[in-house]
Amino acid sequence: QKEVEQDPGPLSVPEGAIVSLNCTYSNSAFQYFMWYRQYSRKGPELLMYTYSSGNKEDGRFTAQVDKSSKYISLFIRDSQPSDSATYLCAFAWGSGGGADGLTFGKGTHLIIQP
């Protein structure tokens, strides 16, 4: 079983739709959960960061963590063409800047159709 599973897509939705992006993981030691947005030919940009279970909201973005199911989600409301990008999930068990590093999903390519 792979440590992180993420559907590569592409996922194509019309503008204004609610987008749901998901990752599953197998390592129960993960405590920190992150989502990144990566535009074509750019570096990843941290979008959302959560610690442990629960929801976190930031504008149109909501990150959800279900540790019991080992499943995390990113919801995008009122999606815009500018949201078209690759979204990467990432996981860590330490608090950052330590030897554990980050474990990344392979990314989901999202296309928002105008």
Place this chain on the structure above:
Amino acid sequence: EAQVTQNPRYLITVTGKKLTVTCSQNMNHEYMSWYRQDPGLGLRQIYYSMNVEVTDKGDVPEGYKVSRKEKRNFPLILESPSPNQTSLYFCASIKQGRWNEQYFGPGTRLTVT
């Protein structure tokens, strides 16, 4: 403005010709790391550094070297590049203990022929 810079952004070279990709950050972060990104394989860590003169291997260190003589700089060295090192490389810096303070560089696309 928080920034991680990488140079060069694009490089085409030949097998065996030593090269260095530079990475610099202006946030005084302790932690820096190098990743490579390949289609179907995602981001994989090559090397990381938790502070000056402290470096360690990531998941795919073979064929790479790094050094951390100054806090702001973390160069990636390919002493004898091979075609399987053709990839997109990213440098990242993180404030110790703060995953929410992390930045990636713009990437270096390397082609080894």
